[in-house]
Amino acid sequence: MPELPEVETVRAGLTPRVVGRRILGVDVLHLRATRRQAEGFDFADALIGQTITGVSRRGKYMWLPLSSGDALLTHLGMSGQFRFPEPPGPGDPEPTHSHLRVRLRLLDPATGQLSTCWFLDQRTFGGMSISVDGAELPHELAHIGRDPLDPLFDLGAAVAKIRSRHVGIKRVLLDQTVVSGIGNIYADEALWRTRLHFARDASLLRRGQVVELVAAVSSVFDEALLAGGTSFDSLYVNVNGESGYFDRTLAAYGQQGRPCPRCGTPIRRAAFMNRSSHYCPHCQRTPRAPRW
DNA sequence: CAGCTTACCTGCCGGC
DNA sequence: TGCCGGCAGGTAAGCT
Numbered sequence: 001m002p003e004l005p006e007v008e009t010v011r012a013g014l015t016p017r018v019v020g021r022r023i024l025g026v027d028v029l030h031l032r033a034t035r036r037q038a039e040g041f042d043f044a045d046a047l048i049g050q051t052i053t054g055v056s057r058r059g060k061y062m063w064l065p066l067s068s069g070d071a072l073l074t075h076l077g078m079s080g081q082f083r084f085p086e087p088p089g090p091g092d093p094e095p096t097h098s099h100l101r102v103r104l105r106l107l108d109p110a111t112g113q114l115s116t117c118w119f120l121d122q123r124t125f126g127g128m129s130i131s132v133d134g135a136e137l138p139h140e141l142a143h144i145g146r147d148p149l150d151p152l153f154d155l156g157a158a159v160a161k162i163r164s165r166h167v168g169i170k171r172v173l174l175d176q177t178v179v180s181g182i183g184n185i186y187a188d189e190a191l192w193r194t195r196l197h198f199a200r201d202a203s204l205l206r207r208g209q210v211v212e213l214v215a216a217v218s219s220v221f222d223e224a225l226l227a228g229g230t231s232f233d234s235l236y237v238n239v240n241g242e243s244g245y246f247d248r249t250l251a252a253y254g255q256q257g258r259p260c261p262r263c264g265t266p267i268r269r270a271a272f273m274n275r276s277s278h279y280c281p282h283c284q285r286t287p288r289a290p291r292w
Numbered sequence: 293c294a295g296c297t298t299a300c301c302t303g304c305c306g307g308c
Numbered sequence: 309t310g311c312c313g314g315c316a317g318g319t320a321a322g323c324t
Contacts, residue, residue, distance in 0.1 A: 001318085002318095003318095075319080077317090077318060077319080078301080078302090078317055079302080121301095122301085122302055123300090123301045123302050124300085124302080125300070125301065125317080174318085176318085176319080183318070184318090273296090273297095274298085274317085275315095275317055276315085276317090
C-alpha cells in the first residue's frame with residue numbers, strides 16, 4: 001500500500017530509467033487506467049514524440065514533465081507499480097502481465113537503446129492522465145498540501161490547519177489537503193509514537209502536541225524511506241520488483257495482539273473511518289469526547 | 293461549508 | 309471442493 005516513502009522510492013527508481021527518454025509508443029490496456037482524462041482527449045497523442053524531462057512528486061502523486069510543457073500525471077492507488085521488463089530474446093514472444101494497464105515504449109536518443117515501461121495495477125485504483133501545461137505543477141494537484149519531505153513544507157501552517165479541524169486527529173492526518181503523503185500505516189505509527197488516540201479531537205490538541213505529531217510523521221517517513229518502504233504483500237514493490245523492509249519496524253500497524261514495544265500491553269485493532277486503526281490502549285487512551 | 297459516507301476494484305482468507 | 313462474506317484502503321463525488 002504505497003504511501004509517501006513508497007512513492008518516493010518509486011520516483012527515485014524511475015528517474016534514471018525514464019528521464020531523457022523519448023516516448024515512441026503508448027498502449028492503454030485497461031480503460032480505468034486513464035479514466036481521469038476528459039472524454040475525447042487522446043492520451044496517447046499527447047505522449048508520443050515527447051521527451052520525459054524529470055520525475056516529480058507531491059504527496060502520493062507523481063508526474064513526469066514532458067518537453068511539450070504537459071505532464072504525465074500518475075497515482076499508484078492501492079496497487080500500482082512501474083516495472084521495466086527484460087526485452088525478449090530473438091524469436092521470443094513479447095512478455096506480458098495479467099495486471100498490465102499501460103505500456104510505454106521508450107527510446108534513449110543518447111544510446112539508441114529501446115526499453116519498455118509497464119504500469120501494472122491489480123486493483124485499478126491507480127491511473128495516469130495528461131495534465132495540460134502541468135510540467136511545473138499539475139493544476140489537478142492544487143488542493144494537495146505539501147508533504148513533510150518538501151523543502152517548502154511550512155510546519156507552522158500545517159500545525160495551525162490541523163488544529164482548526166473539529167474532527168478526529170486521524171481523519172486530519174489522512175486528509176491530503178492538510179499534510180500530504182500520509183496513509184493508514186504511517187498515521188497509526190505516528191499516533192503511536194506521539195501517544196495520541198486516533199479519535200482525539202484535533203481542535204482540542206495543544207500546539208506542542210501537534211508539532212510533536214508532525215515531527216513523528218516526518219521521522220517515520222525518513223526511517224521508512226531508508227528501509228526502502230513498507231510491504232506486507234507483493235502489492236508494493238519498487239521498479240526492480242523488490243519490496244522494502246520497514247514492516248519489520250512497525251510498532252502498531254498490523255500488530256494487533258502483539259505487545260506494545262513501549263509498555264507491553266497488547267496492541268488493539270479498532271474500526272475507524274471504515275478502515276482499521278491500530279493502537280496501544282495503555283499509551284493511547286481513548287479521549288473523554290472522542291470524534292469518530 | 294465543513295464533516296461524513298459511499299463507490300470504486302481485485303485477490304486472498306477463513307468459515308461452512 | 310466451492311461458494312460467500314469480510315477485509316485490505318486512496319481518492320473523489322455526493323451526501324447532510
